[in-house]
Amino acid sequence: MKKTNVSRGFRVPGFTTAGISCGIKADKQKDLALIFSEGPAIAAGVFTTNKVVSPTVTWCRNKLKSSKTFRAIVVNSGNANACTGPRGMEDCKSVAARLSQELEITPKEILIASTGIIGVPLPSGKIVKAIPTLSKELSATGWTHSAEAIMTTDLVAKSKSLSYKMGKHKITLGGISKGSGMIHPNMATMLAFIATDAAIDTKTLHRALKEANEKTFNRITVDGDSSTNDMALIFASGKAGNKTIPAGSPAYRTFVGKLTDLCLDLAHKIVLDGEGATKFVTIRVQGAKLKTHAHRIAQSVATSSLVKTALFGQDPNWGRIIAAVGYAGVPVNPDKVEILLNGSLLFKNGVPASGASQPALRKKMKSKNIVIAIELNSGRYSDKVYTCDLSYDYVRINAEYTT
């Protein structure tokens, strides 16, 4: 039995889900997931910015443009169906055709995702053969299974749900995610699938997902690499019975807030499960003149191999942090910068703070949660990026798996 990091037994009205083994992965590990909407749902997605993409990304982008409603998301792990040539899209079509037949829906109502090895043709025959079983396994509380079926080198399955009141209506959001770095032989892929019973229109749902994504999945980094298959999809069934959430309204702000909470939880679980990670690290940049400055500096610190190895070594290394601030490519006055680590001042007025090497500070470094706060004292903008440390195990996992 795998470890799980799931909200057990949750339901999202209007949706059923399943996760089974279809034989792509060895040892009967779960490798095929289905999320099914009992009625027509609307959907939105955000995708990798990589120029090299899986046909599943192309499939979803096209369907989200051309179809109005959706009924199913089918996801396999163990094979990313990327760099597979024209055959890749044919395999998507085979899977969608069989699934549409089984579920009595149309292929254009189906979204597809894959994660795992790249450059190897998708064994779509195995998926096609397993579809009847997959369909039979659908259940309102099946999220534990679908969360497990989308794992690759993830050590724990990841899911989360939450509800809130909108007037007299209860709105529920639930989702699953996977991804723990990019792995053998190529990339692990960040995937997230979210379902909600909120009534909302497609354009507004897309805007909400983009907003939430910007603060969550777009603010995590394990190793700075980004995959050919990354995507986050959201389905909305409207079953909550609320009045359609209008864009820009207070109800919209609340919905985005809740969606952001959900995505942040799923994103944090990905970082916590980062390859070889021993620490969860928040880089918070404040007092920037522009939002982009705050983001670039946070990203620069979060992706510095030197900062990340220092954190693994439990070394409060302000020097590597201020250096990464300095090379972020945005204007910085080092004399104004303050650096705090879990609340302890490390650097101020261009020099290390007096307590910067105290034994007490070294003790703080043993914490699993590290917050590096960087105050620029140059404006009112801030940003946050989440990452993990860089350990021997990261190198082991990524060097020792060979083709």
Add this chain to the structure above:
Amino acid sequence: MKKTNVSRGFRVPGFTTAGISCGIKADKQKDLALIFSEGPAIAAGVFTTNKVVSPTVTWCRNKLKSSKTFRAIVVNSGNANACTGPRGMEDCKSVAARLSQELEITPKEILIASTGIIGVPLPSGKIVKAIPTLSKELSATGWTHSAEAIMTTDLVAKSKSLSYKMGKHKITLGGISKGSGMIHPNMATMLAFIATDAAIDTKTLHRALKEANEKTFNRITVDGDSSTNDMALIFASGKAGNKTIPAGSPAYRTFVGKLTDLCLDLAHKIVLDGEGATKFVTIRVQGAKLKTHAHRIAQSVATSSLVKTALFGQDPNWGRIIAAVGYAGVPVNPDKVEILLNGSLLFKNGVPASGASQPALRKKMKSKNIVIAIELNSGRYSDKVYTCDLSYDYVRINAEYTT
């Protein structure tokens, strides 16, 4: 006795040099170097783009602007004199004052560099006290000693010289470099100091250094981090007696070519000595529509932790390479891309090449020299970046050294 990677016993007419121990480093390791020009020389420099800089960088930038001729470069290792507040510049002044007295030159004719620990005041008293000995040790063949005295975690001392004929005049270039990643507690610094007897004017010398730097020191990456102290300086004594090299002339092109050869050798020695490196890796991108595209793609592949750990694991992982090409942030048509590793085709027409996982290829991966060639088939521009692999030892060196 340390290992050396030096051209032994070379001379550059007009220059003497020395390297001694002044007590900043433990165990009487050499930590103070001097390069002296017997007469007034012209000089040029290129510096880190980090916004956080050592006062030595500020000192050199200012002097190169305000002084016409130079006589000395003094360099200490073991302390970077960075993040030391206003005291940092005072320490530069103390060192320059004592050195000017000893050598009977003026402080404005002196350039200063430091490398080592940051955030700790420079023990300038030790340097000042050692200056008479340093000056006595000056010799035309002292490059072995000065190369050793600028090392930090470098495993080998690095130097190189070469000569060529310009008409009946022999022109000599010689230099030393250091830097093997960024290290405890903060940064190692890339430093290079070059001397030539060529007759050339300051503006042209600066242009030549910038051109050579762009193809050499600016094209190497160990871990993507850049320091507060990086610099390359060149002195020209004019002792070769050649007619002053005019900018843009064939003689200038030859000089730049030779200077580039010298800098490339010194830059390669830095990568070869990269922290934990087991391989020297050349990323060559060809067929780009723009020069910047070729550079960004090469840089993206060269800094990918996944590519670098795969190389350490001797895995011909074309998937991580094509993914890094895809997220370089420039337009790419993956179907046109070809990837070759030490001459073997790995990837073409959007799919792995048939030989991509042959045992023969795995054997090639055992080579210490890896060339990854990426043909974009989209234009006529190319670029090269040099890097090393990412090993357990990189993590060990950077995690286990603690304050």
